[in-house]
Amino acid sequence: GTIATLGHLNPKFKINVLSRRPVAWGPDITAYTKGSYWETRGNMTGKINKCSSDAKEIVSGAQVILICSPAHTKLSILEQIRPHLTEGALVGTIFGQGGFDMQAKYALGDDIKNKNLTIFSLQYVPFICKVINYGKDINIIGPKKHLYVASYPLERVHYVGAVLTHCYWIPSVPVPGFLNMTLCPSNQIIHPGRIYGFFKDWDMKTPFEASKMPKLYEDLDDVSANEIQYLDDEIQAIKKALVAKFPDLMLPQIIPISDRICSMYDGQISDKSSLKRIFNTNTGYSRVPFPMVPVDKKDPSKVVLN
Structure with a gap:
């Protein structure tokens, strides 16, 4: 790109x-x-x-x-x-x-x-x-x-x-x-939260139907949204503790994840009522698949997590 x-x-x-x-x-x-x-x-x-x-x-x-x-x-x-x-x-x-x-x-x-x-x-x-x-x-x-x-x-x-x-x-x-980059609530919490939320009960063996796989972001479910929110809450707590100990530390970019996404994708989100709906209705997050691979290259209908 x-x-x-x-x-x-x-x-x-x-x-x-x-x-x-x-x-x-x-x-x-x-x-x-x-x-x-x-x-x-x-x-x-x-x-x-x-x-x-x-x-x-x-x-x-x-x-x-x-x-x-x-x-x-x-x-x-x-x-x-x-x-x-x-x-x-x-x-x-x-x-x-x-x-x-x-x-x-x-x-x-x-x-x-x-x-x-x-x-x-x-x-x-x-x-x-x-x-x-x-x-x-x-x-x-x-x-x-x-x-x-x-x-x-x-x-x-x-x-x-x-x-x-x-x-x-x-x-x-x-x-x-650079600490604003390191602690930014972005992919480093979005991806683990989403992957854990969807695959937490998977036995690591049974394949999925490729045609029924949800999209990574736009089909985000409540469980995944909650996991991402828990991780974001931890980051905000770290920021609070750092600023309390070092009052001159400037961390203006460490804002809650819902606010960050709405700011970065202004005009592309139709429903901001919850973190889940922010993901579901953001055109900037649309059409992104889960990172899956076929069990058999000759038959792409069955997939597992890459």
């Missing part, structure tokens, strides 16, 4: 892609927007300048590095790209939860100062996407109305925000510190 939107909105950008499977990528990526909040913008296509599994070939000379991978993979990626980072580069991720700042400081070490690097992260991914064909096209489902960004050193956050606003054409708001 990032390649398609950045390339489409900024056609003069040269976009290089570091991938373990470079042969699977086409010369460009198309993002289809039908059914999303961005439908009136039409489809977006971004050209790929170069795709390789060689970090030196991809990262050398890059001014902005965007890591678009799960939290547990970021440390190894940072270590892989470190020798090839250019003086003054911005090195960040589209999803800062998982302690990205700590991973970056550990992996990049003295190079942050010696190469004048800026570490940054967005609080949320710019949009929810669903792959159609890997390395070729995707569906954009839920674009955010605005983004939030933190940086290290902190004084560069306004510059980073301006760069990312230019990249995505989504307003990027500066945030005072």
Whole structure:
């Protein structure tokens, strides 16, 4: 999604892609927007300048590095790209939860100062996407109305925000510190709460009927909503305790999950009466399936959790 939107909105950008499977990528990526909040913008296509599994070939000379991978993979990626980072580069991720700042400081070490690097992260991914064909096209489902960004050193956050606003054409708001990312009530509590709520009584063996599987978000049930709420209550209690002990600590982004979703998807939610209904009626959360795999590749009608 990032390649398609950045390339489409900024056609003069040269976009290089570091991938373990470079042969699977086409010369460009198309993002289809039908059914999303961005439908009136039409489809977006971004050209790929170069795709390789060689970090030196991809990262050398890059001014902005965007890591678009799960939290547990970021440390190894940072270590892989470190020798090839250019003086003054911005090195960040589209999803800062998982302690990205700590991973970056550990992996990049003295190079942050010696190469004048800026570490940054967005609080949320710019949009929810669903792959159609890997390395070729995707569906954009839920674009955010605005983004939030933190940086290290902190004084560069306004510059980073301006760069990312230019990249995505989504307003990027500066945030005072990475702890706002780490404690943000988002995917790290939504996904465990939803998965536990639905699969808590599963025997880990009996397959499900693929045609009867609910959608991940829009079919959220009461049990899952309650689990997510319990986790959010814990985060809010942690925030309260931190602020009580450190009164100068600024955590403006750690707001209740229902308020956060309504803010990020303003205009896309038709019923805000409960957390469950916020998920059920948010077009930005629509059409996302559970991560299931077929029991038998020849017969996709029976599935289990991936």
